[in-house]
Amino acid sequence: MKPDAAETVYDGELISVTLERWGEHAREIVEHPGAVAVVAIDHDGCVTLVLQRREAARRTLLELPAGALEYGEDPLACGRRELREETGLHGGRWRELARFYTTPGFCRELMHVVVAEDVERGDAAPESAEQIEVVRWHVSELPDRIGELEDAKTLTGLLLYVNDSRK
Amino acid sequence: MKPDAAETVYDGELISVTLERWGEHAREIVEHPGAVAVVAIDHDGCVTLVLQRREAARRTLLELPAGALEYGEDPLACGRRELREETGLHGGRWRELARFYTTPGFCRELMHVVVAEDVERGDAAPESAEQIEVVRWHVSELPDRIGELEDAKTLTGLLLYVNDSRK
Numbered sequence: 001m002k003p004d005a006a007e008t009v010y011d012g013e014l015i016s017v018t019l020e021r022w023g024e025h026a027r028e029i030v031e032h033p034g035a036v037a038v039v040a041i042d043h044d045g046c047v048t049l050v051l052q053r054r055e056a057a058r059r060t061l062l063e064l065p066a067g068a069l070e071y072g073e074d075p076l077a078c079g080r081r082e083l084r085e086e087t088g089l090h091g092g093r094w095r096e097l098a099r100f101y102t103t104p105g106f107c108r109e110l111m112h113v114v115v116a117e118d119v120e121r122g123d124a125a126p127e128s129a130e131q132i133e134v135v136r137w138h139v140s141e142l143p144d145r146i147g148e149l150e151d152a153k154t155l156t157g158l159l160l161y162v163n164d165s166r167k
Numbered sequence: 168m169k170p171d172a173a174e175t176v177y178d179g180e181l182i183s184v185t186l187e188r189w190g191e192h193a194r195e196i197v198e199h200p201g202a203v204a205v206v207a208i209d210h211d212g213c214v215t216l217v218l219q220r221r222e223a224a225r226r227t228l229l230e231l232p233a234g235a236l237e238y239g240e241d242p243l244a245c246g247r248r249e250l251r252e253e254t255g256l257h258g259g260r261w262r263e264l265a266r267f268y269t270t271p272g273f274c275r276e277l278m279h280v281v282v283a284e285d286v287e288r289g290d291a292a293p294e295s296a297e298q299i300e301v302v303r304w305h306v307s308e309l310p311d312r313i314g315e316l317e318d319a320k321t322l323t324g325l326l327l328y329v330n331d332s333r334k
Contacts (some may be wrong), residue, residue, distance in 0.1 A: 001222065001225045001226065002225075003222065010176065010179075010184055011180065012176065012177075013193065013195060014195050014273060015184060017177055017179065017182060019179070019234055026180065027222045027223070028181050028182045029222065029223045030181045030182065030197055030273075030274075042279075052271075053168075054268070054271040054272070055170065055187060055189055055192075055194045055270075056271050056272070056274055056275050057198065057271045057277075061271055063269065077198075092273075098314070099317065100316070100318060100322055101221070101223070101224050101228065101319065102269050102270040102319045103269040103270055103274065103320075104219075104221040104230075104318055105202075105223070105235075106197075106223060107270065107301070108223050108224070109270055111270075111319065129261055143333070146327070146330060147265070150202070150266065150267045150268060151267060151271055152267050152268065152269045152270065152278065152319040152320070153270075154196045154318070155267055156323050156326065159323065159326035159327065159330060160326065166310070166322060
């Protein structure tokens with residue numbers, strides 16, 4: 001699949017938009033390098049979530065630690081870096097759990113969800129001056145508490161992790 | 168939460184981008200009216216999925232029937248209309264299952280997932296000339312087949328439906 005023509009119609013700081021022509025159809029597509037979210041489980045069987053201030057949603061959301069990929073970057077390497085920066089967690093056994101498009105009707109973003117089991121605690125080093133609030137949920141609580149979450153990657157990552165554990 | 172200033176920096180046909188200023192931070196946000204995805208279960212215990220050509224992903228994805236909300240529209244009414252247009256399915260018992268942000272770091276889109284149980288078959292009436300390919304999976308297959316899916320709303324909707332059924 002390849003468009004007949006493509007043109008950058010908005011080139012911002014974080015977001016750009018491409019207008020593609022496919023036969024008679026035009027498609028406006030938000031460009032994105034992809035992202036990684038981490039389901040990090042510690043020795044106590046707890047998963048770590050972070051409270052994120054989300055201006056687009058006009059509220060704070062509870063989410064998996066996550067970050068955008070650099071173009072060409074390995075998702076596991078990106079996940080390790082983001083997890084340590086945001087929460088201080090490091091080490092453990094890592095694997096890729098899933099990859100999916102967050103909103104494929106108009107956006108190129110592919111989200112990778114990786115699992116890190118038996119991670120160890122350490123000091124966080126967030127990029128911004130803001131303090132990141134960390135929340136821990138025991139894995140056994142997930143089926144009942146999942147309804148408290150409102151972020152697609154977090155819902156999908158945790159539900160897939162629980163689904164996998166039940167197989 | 169309210170920005171100090173906001174300005175439309177791209178105004179396209181389907182997408183627009185707002186640049187918001189929050190203190191020292193600038194945020195580029197893709198505007199979206201929200202959307203509805205439908206977990207429709209028929210009398211045989213099968214869920215209906217549709218194959219969607221997704222130019223942004225450069226491939227065809229298997230997804231829940233879904234569509235964008237009109238501003239102010241009731242999600243259940245939108246779900247009923249989209250489901251009938253795309254698949255011909257109608258009737259049944261409807262309820263809202265969840266709502267979540269598809270990618271809240273840079274996009275306003277709130278996705279509503281609704282469930283329609285005991286739906287009845289009928290004739291589809293898709294808006295475009297393209298034929299929509301419909302696929303049916305039995306609900307009992309979902310835990311094992313979920314890894315075949317690559318769309319966030321579809322993964323989340325089906326996993327939440329299965330999680331709810333297990334409670």
